[in-house]
Amino acid sequence: MQVLKFGGTSVANAAAINQVIDIVATAARHDTVVVVLSALGGITDALIEAGQLAEAGNEAYQDRLRHIEQRHLTAVQELIPVATRSAALSQIKQRCNELEAICDSVFALGELSARTLDRLMSFGELMSSQLVTERLRSLGIAHAWQDSRQLIRTNSRFGFAEVDFDTTNQQIHDFLAATPAPIYLVPGFIAADASGTTTTLGRGGSDYSGAIYAAALRARRLEIWTDVSGMMTADPRLVRHARPIPHISYQEAMELSHFGAKVLYPPTIQPVMHQGIPLWIKNTFAPADHGTLVEVAPPQNHDVVRGISSISNLTMLNLEGSGMIGIPGFSKRLFGALAGERVNVILITQSSSEHSISVAVGAADAARAKTAVDGEFAHEIDMRRLEPLRLETGLAIVALVGESMKNHPGISGRLFGALGHNGVNIRAIAQGSSEKNISTVIQAADVKKAINVLHEAFFEVEYKQVNVFVVGVGNVGRKLLEQLRQQQHYLLDKLQLQLRVVGLANSRQFVLDPNGLDLTTWPEELARGEAFRLDQLVEQIHALNLRNSVFVDVTASAEVAGCYAALLAKSVAVVACNKVACSSAYSTYARLKGLAREFNANFLFETNVGAGLPVIGTLNDLLRSGDVVQRIEAVLSGTLNFVFNHYDGRRPFAEVVRQAQDEGYTEPDPRLDLSGTDVARKILILAREAGVALEMTDIQNTSFLPASCLEGDVAAFYEQLAAHESHFRQLYDEATAAGKKLRFVARYAGGQAAVGLQAVGPDHDLYTLKGKDNVVLFYTNRYPEQPLVIKGAGAGADVTASGVFADMMRAARV
Known part of the structure; x- marks a missing residue:
């Protein structure tokens, strides 16, 4: 039968x-x-x-x-x-x-x-x-x-x-x-x-x-x-890669069905569970599919968690007050009042101090529950021994279910870590004594992201999905998108990272697609996008609420840098090629670093200093390992190094600078480079990363440019460079006569920093620097005389894009 x-x-x-x-x-x-x-x-x-x-x-x-x-x-x-x-x-x-x-x-x-x-x-x-x-x-x-x-x-x-x-x-x-x-x-x-x-x-x-x-x-x-072909590891309407569960125990099925799995309802299982009758969930429209067999002793599988379920439209009832401490019977009266109104309690949690007890109920029952509970405890409320019942609305429960969880330490840690890294705040936690279920109360708006994050953490060992928003598609931005396109298959095959660019913006338009943009046709898609407004873009990033989100700023815009705080506070990682944020007021820099720590979000800006060179990462490694920085000497402008390596008096100085701009080595405004402002920003950032609270005004900047070169616009700048050719020729001739080369050097020591043009001799570490190379010399307690040297190309769209790409990978693989 x-x-x-x-x-x-x-x-x-x-x-x-x-x-x-x-x-x-x-x-x-x-x-x-x-x-x-x-x-x-x-x-x-x-x-x-x-x-x-x-x-x-x-x-x-x-x-x-x-x-x-x-x-x-x-x-x-x-x-x-x-x-x-x-x-x-x-x-x-x-x-x-x-x-x-x-x-x-x-x-x-x-x-x-x-x-x-x-x-x-x-x-x-x-x-x-x-x-x-x-x-x-x-x-x-x-x-x-x-x-x-x-x-x-x-x-x-x-x-x-x-x-x-x-x-x-x-x-x-x-x-x-x-x-x-x-x-x-x-x-x-x-x-x-x-x-x-x-x-x-x-x-x-x-x-x-x-x-x-x-x-x-x-x-x-x-x-x-x-x-559907059985119970699923998660709701397939929310998780694209949810898969059927071939075997499950009665207890696991009960837990999943209690917490919202729609295939079964809890009372269904009771009569057959008591008699050990197998229950098979099958698909009418795909009868050959295995489905899910619910049985007394299902075979072991490799998944510690059997499934993830959720219930939305919940309200948390919070009963609090010092009058509860040490007084028996409060819980009985609370649940009695709820039972009298036929209010079903879905989850219970109580503080160890007995000062509060919280229960989750369906939102439709919340008003009746409050009336009943406040009535039951009216005397205690009047005497101010208890607060009136407090309601928190717009909540949901996400539950991990699995028999094997009780034998595996660290499951809760993985759950909390995965949710925390994605900015999902846990309002309450409950775990049954059987350890078959870990339930978390979260905001209902976060359910889809939370379930996808947990499904990825516990079931999708094949790959991790990373969702990227790129602002800025100039020289560096275009190179970055091309590198991403070339590496997408490699990242998936070798690193198990499914990297999707879901948003693109320039100064005129932006486009978002939560399913990922096609990186072969992105210019056309961006051209069809909405008119760019940064506040709308940030608002929509928050509304999409995608897991493992990374915001990449490849602009020089102060406005874009101004949105970092709002993103970090929502646990969206920020990768900044833009130097504005980290070289602005120290309070802004410190606040962003603090937000990154507080909300467990990466704030990475390696390319602020050395394009693709691992300068900041190396400095951080030194500090984390207990070393102390005594002094930094560096050539931090690929542009200036290119200029002084190519200027020999035979071609006008202005022509060499224009060549550097044409080849993509300068900032969009080359005056930032030649005035020393960009180098000053870089040494400021290094000093701050070394733990010193400097401001931009603390950096001594000795300019080699005549004052008139910095007046007017870029066109006027080039005119003034040409007009002062004799000045630049004199600088070159004096250095050459002394057997030296011109280098624009940044120095930090003893809590002070300075930048300026220097003539260095053959015995100096900076003398042999070629082309557009940068070099950083770290003198530390461990490297007191022979410095730790980082050297290589410090300018150019390709290497800068690769540095941004590397930061993205660091953000993605945490």
């Missing part, structure tokens, strides 16, 4: 019903089968709506009834041959006439009692099961149909009746003994009390009916046929 239950989507139309009959006929070749049927998909809701409209005096209930009747009549016409159709049509018409009479009475009285609503809802299962029985009859398949109201006995708690199992089991046995058949067809969801009045079994009632029949008959197994 086996019991097959089919849900509403499985009998939604004639084609689906024919699929059901194929499954039933196949099963009946090997065993006696009891088939439990739900109403046609959507019919129960339509019946409830019709009743509510009638109660409200709205004649639109008649339209709902006509829709219900037409759906069933259409199914009859598609399922039953014309020659034998009349009996089926007559039955449907009779049921619909009864239904109309009930609704007319509700309309006349203006009252829809729970008893009447149960009667109304029963018509869905009655009509669907009669449709299937008529189809079986037309195919000549032997079977027996029986009204479940004649078999399942309940009390008179309408809407969610409690089953009298002794009577029910006897009536089911008696019916089968008196009516031998290979197939038994019964409507789910409905039952009757001792007086024969129709009752219903509540949410998931048809599944519960299947379990009742299976338990009564000691069935070999219960199969729940639905429109």
